[in-house]
Structure formats: structure tokens, C-alpha cells
């Protein structure tokens with residue numbers, strides 16, 4: 001059942017669920033962007049509540065009234081841009097970055113809650129109340145289930161794991177939310193049809209049997225490094241998730257059965273637990289959930305591994321696997337300050353460290369300390385984020401926007417620019433990773449979220465480098481990053497370019513492509529596509545072209561190689577354009593997102609509508625998709641179906657992306673752009689803000705993810721560019 005738009009007010013309110021006092025939440029941070037929501041107790045923290053009043057950004061993020069003033073009505077795009085920026089500036093934290101609620105994926109909370117339950121670590125009461133609220137508010141408005149992401153139909157995956165979360169947090173089975181969800185789960189066939197990642201968490205909670213999970217042998221790590229299928233060749237997220245999963249699977253970790261778990265065993269299935277032959281359900285996955293079905297190769301391989309495991313796995317081999325996995329997890333913990341690359345591996349690693357080193361170990365305690373980095377409070381309740389934030393990425397675009405539209409020169413925004421610059425300066429990596437971690441150099445690069453998280457991404461380094469260079473042109477920026485400290489970032493970018501035959505010249509996300517794409521045949525996750533290896537990504541390639549082009553015009557360092565790298569990447573970008581002129585976006589929704597980045601990259605080479613057939617086709621693709629009201633609206637279904645699908649309503653973010661692309665291209669029919677710009681202005685509120693519309697981002701083709709700050713800086717950029725380019729006419 002597709003998801004109708006949510007009925008307001010929030011379901012949690014209609015059901016009268018308990019809630020915490022929103023006025024008592026505070027967001028703590030540090031100079032490298034750590035985000036920690038803290039609940040102050042009305043009695044024991046009375047003093048602090050008085051001493052530390054809530055800041056505007058806290059009120060905004062919590063959905064409270066934010067006393068920001070009404071601004072003079074904008075009659076032209078420039079004033080609208082500045083009004084938007086005046087609002088957005090108030091959301092900046094003192095340390096220079098922007099916070100947000102990076103939600104969307106609905107399969108993350110289970111990890112956090114399972115670890116607390118398994119290890120008997122109390123789940124903080126304010127979190128418990130607010131997680132229950134969040135899940136209540138994101139349940140499907142009709143059938144009460146959950147999907148892979150917050151806008152998805154209900155699936156066995158989302159419904160099983162979030163049902164378990166609610167029950168472990170104390171919601172009774174006859175509560176209206178759990179009762180309806182369970183009914184839907186049973187209608188879908190019950191938890192036997194859950195995909196592998198759900199089965200693994202449920203097995204660790206003693207709610208599913210390990211024989212019913214397709215094998216996750218950590219033994220793969222013992223293959224020689226040169227072997228093409230060695231896990232070090234997999235995409236970083238896949239290898240970091242399957243590493244601890246391999247431990248949990250191989251060691252058959254199981255929570256102690258208690259009355260709650262015993263009851264859950266009966267609630268999740270359509271027949272009594274003891275009657276289920278789990279081994280028979282190893283390959284059962286609900287068709288509603290499947291995005292990437294098992295291949296025959298994988299099924300045959302799995303059956304062979306099951307046999308080998310049962311008869312041919314001596315204890316010494318099991319011990320060796322355990323040592324290898326633990327050793328690699330320790331390196332990951334050191335290199336990411338216990339955050340790990342993402343939320344799934346974070347929770348899995350915490351469980352492994354508990355099992356391996358015990359409840360009082362430093363490692364387990366450090367993991368527990370990091371749980372706050374992922375748990376974010378919002379108006380709908382508390383959720384676990386897709387990463388520990390979007391700090392460096394958002395700050396880079398915010399700074400670029402202010403420079404592009406000339407706002408950075410205005411006195412009222414100089415403090416904002418200075419603080420943002422300082423944050424990017426603090427976020428640059430100053431050391432490389434542990435030897436033997438299979439990680440590439442990262443010195444001089446930037447992360448997507450924070451320096452502590454420790455991972456660089458090709459486009460994050462490139463966009464941050466561009467932001468830093470742009471800002472450092474401003475006369476009032478004093479302590480800039482010297483060129484010698486930018487060079488290592490350029491070295492890394494150059495080293496990340498793919499050289500393989502089908503991907504020549506392109507850039508992937510975290511690393512070069514290390515393994516053959518045929519490894520996708522053994523993608524075991526069922527719900528995600530394109531996860532086994534790195535792929536050439538058009539947006540990553542665009543961003544690197546943009547960053548390196550900016551650098552090329554700034555410095556002579558490795559000039560010939562930089563020029564060559566840009567050239568090769570541009571060829572790749574052109575070759576990726578579909579015959580209808582669209583570019584498929586892998587990280588944003590979808591063709592409008594990638595179209596903007598691709599056209600920007602080409603425009604940096606002096607290409608435009610007049611002289612480039614690629615840009616011309618790209619513009620026609622976008623212009624054709626403009627809607628009646630002058631806006632663009634693209635549905636997340638574009639990402640799944642790999643073809644443009646219109647949203648039911650136009651979206652400000654898609655509209656801004658399309659307008660930016662058309663302006664960069666010098667699209668001759670200015671009226672098309674003007675209509676888009678007018679739409680952005682018409683949706684702006686009196687205090688300069690825009691309200692949240694549909695979800696903006698995606699990963700692995702099937703899972704959507706929120707980028708709440710896109711509705712600020714991309715809109716401000718579109719409006720400001722329009723004003724600069726077309727003489728800022730009066731528009732209303």
C-alpha cells in the first residue's frame with residue numbers, strides 16, 4: 001500500500017502518548033562538530049536550565065516557536081535570497097556548522113535498542129519516550145507498518161524491526177500502535193520473510209534461529225588479499241557491516257531468553273515459534289521487501305557454505321576468523337574514534353566489543369559514549385541518524401552559496417562565513433589510518449560529517465576544498481589554510497580516480513573501485529542494490545571536476561595531472577548522460593540532482609547551451625519536466641525505477657536544482673527559470689524560511705534519506721544567482 005501524506009496532528013498526540021518537555025532539550029557540541037542532544041531534568045538540572053536558555057537553532061530543530069522576526073517582504077530574488085540567508089544564519093551553531101536531523105532510514109534504531117537490551121544497558125528514559133513517539137509518528141497512516149525508509153510502503157523488514165523496538169522499549173502488544181503493526185506484519189506473512197539484516201539482529205535477540213539466515217562467514221577475510229572477492233575489495237559500508245555481522249553469526253551470539261523475548265517469539269510469526277523450521281526459511285524473503293533478489297550463484301554458494309560450516313570448519317579456523325575480525329574492528333574503532341563508518345556497523349561493533357571484551361571494557365564504554373552522536377531529537381520524536389550528521393557537507397555548500405551570490409561580502413554575514421571557515425579548518429584530517437586497516441590515505445581531506453568519524457569521500461573533499469578556497473579569497477579571512485596543506489587533498493583526489501575500462505576517468509565515493517562489479521551477484525542484502533563494490537558515480541565525478549577546476553585556476557600544483565584528471569572525468573560524465581539528456585543521481589533525488597552537478601562540472605570547462613550538445617540535451621531534459629506551476633517535483637521512485645517519475649507536488653529543492661542547472665548552462669529561455677524562481681519566492685515564509693517538503697536524498701537505489709538543509713542553501717543559491725545574472729528584476 002503506497003503511503004498517503006501524513007494526517008496531522010501527529011498520531012502520538014492524538015493517542016495521547018507521553019512526551020518529554022521539549023524546552024528541556026539542549027544540543028551540545030564541540031569544535032569538530034560532535035552533536036549530542038541532552039535532556040535536562042526539571043528538578044536536578046534546574047540551575048542549568050536557567051543558566052543555559054535554549055538557542056534559536058535548538059528551538060527550530062525541536063519544532064518550537066523560534067521567535068525569529070518577520071522580514072520585509074521580498075519583491076525580487078536577491079531580497080528573497082538574503083531573507084533566506086538571514087533565517088539560515090540563525091541556525092548556525094557557534095562552532096560554525098549546521099545541525100540537522102539526518103533521518104529517513106527506518107532500519108537503524110533496532111541496532112541501538114538491541115545493543116542496549118542485549119547488554120542490559122538502561123535506555124535513557126527521555127530517549128525511550130521520544131523513540132516511541134517517533135515510531136508512532138512515522139508508522140504508515142493506514143496500515144500502521146514501517147518500510148525501509150520513512151516514505152516507503154510497509155515492509156516486513158521495517159515492520160518487524162520497529163515492532164521489536166517498540167516492544168523492547170516497553171510498549172504493550174495491545175497498544176493501538178503495536179496491535180495494528182502486528183496485524184500488518186502477519187498479513188505480510190510474519191517475520192520469517194524478513195531480509196537478512198533483520199534476521200541477524202533478531203537472531204542476536206534470540207527471536208530468530210541462526211539456521212534461518214543465509215551464511216555470513218567471516219572466513220572470507222582469511223582469503224589472500226589479492227583475491228578479487230576478498231572483502232577489502234568491497235564497498236566500505238558493506239565490508240564494515242559484514243565484518244561484525246560475521247563475528248555475531250559465527251559466534252552465534254544470543255540474548256538470554258526472558259518473558260518479554262518469549263512473548264515476542266510468539267507475536268512476530270503467524271504460527272508458534274517451536275513449529276517453525278527455520279532452516280527452511282533461509283532464503284525466504286517477502287516479495288514486498290525484495291529490491292535485489294538472490295542470484296542463483298549466491299544461492300548455490302550459500303548452500304555450499306552451510307554444508308562446509310556444518311562439517312568442515314575446525315575450531316582453529318573459527319578462532320582465527322574471530323581474531324582477524326576483532327583486530328580489524330579495533331582498527332576501525334581507532335580510526336573513527338569508536339563511531340565507525342555508519343550507524344549499522346557502529347551498533348554491530350558495539351555488540352562485538354561487548355561480547356569480546358566485556359561490559360567494563362574501555363572499548364564497549366567508548367561505544368556507549370558515542371550513542372549520543374547518532375541519536376537526534378526532533379519535533380516528531382527521537383531517531384537514529386544515517387551518519388553522525390551532515391556537518392562538513394552542509395557547511396561547504398553554505399559557504400559556497402554565500403560566496404557565489406555575493407552575500408559573503410556583506411557585513412551581516414561575515415561572522416557566519418568566518419565561523420564556517422573555522423569549522424572546515426578544524427575538520428581537515430591531520431593523520432592517516434592504522435596500518436593494515438585496508439584504508440586509503442586521508443591526510444588533508446575532509447569528511448562528510450566530522451573529523452572524528454574519520455572517512456573522506458571524494459566529493460566531500462572536493463566541495464570542502466572549493467569552499468575553503470572561495471572563502472579564502474575574501475579580504476577579511478585571516479588565518480586561512482595555506483596551499484601546502486591543500487596539496488595533500490589534491491593528491492588524494494588524484495589517487496582516487498578510476499582507471500578501469502568501464503569506469504575510466506570517473507570517481508567513486510570513498511575509494512577507487514577495488515573489486516569487479518560481478519561481485520554484485522553475491523549481494524546478500526536483498527533490499528539494496530549496488531552495494532558490493534564501489535561504482536563510478538556521476539555526482540562524485542562532477543564534484544571532483546568542480547573542485548579540481550577551482551583548484552586548477554588557483555594553483556599550479558601538479559597542474560598537468562590536474563588538467564588531465566579533469567579531462568578524463570569530463571569524458572566520463574558525458575558518457576554517462578542518457579540519450580534523453582538526463583543523468584541518474586545515486587545520492588540525491590534524482591535526475592534533477594545529478595543534472596545540476598553535471599551541468600556545473602561542464603560549465604567549469606567553459607561549456608554552455610550554445611557550444612555543448614551535452615548541456616543542450618541536459619537543459620531540454622529539465623525544461624521538459626517543468627510543471628504547470630513553474631516548479632519541478634521529482635519522486636523518490638525515480639531512484640528505484642531509474643527513470644524520471646514526477647512527484648504529486650512540486651518541490652522547492654528540485655526546483656532550485658533545476659533552476660541552478662539552467663542558469664549555469666545559460667539556457668536561453670529565461671522565462672522557464674523565472675517561473676521556477678517565482679515558485680521558490682511564493683513558498684518562502686515571512687521570516688525567510690521554507691518549510692520541509694518531500695525527502696531529498698537516497699542511497700543504494702532503494703533507501704531515502706533526509707537532507708533538511710538543502711531547502712536553505714540550494715534555494716538561496718538559486719535566488720541569488722538569478723538576481724546576479726538577470727539584473728534582479730521585480731518579480732512580485
Ligand code: LAN
Pocket residue numbers: 237238241342343344345386387393448457459460509528539540587698699700705
Ligand atoms: C551517504 C551520505 C553522503 C553521501 C554523499 C557525499 C552525498 C555522496 O555524494 C557519496 C556517498 C555518501 C557519503 C553516503 C554513502 C552512504 C551513506 C553513508 C550515506 C547515504 C548516508 C547513510 C549511508 C549509509 C550506507 C547508511 C547505513 C546503511 C547501510 C546500508 C550500511
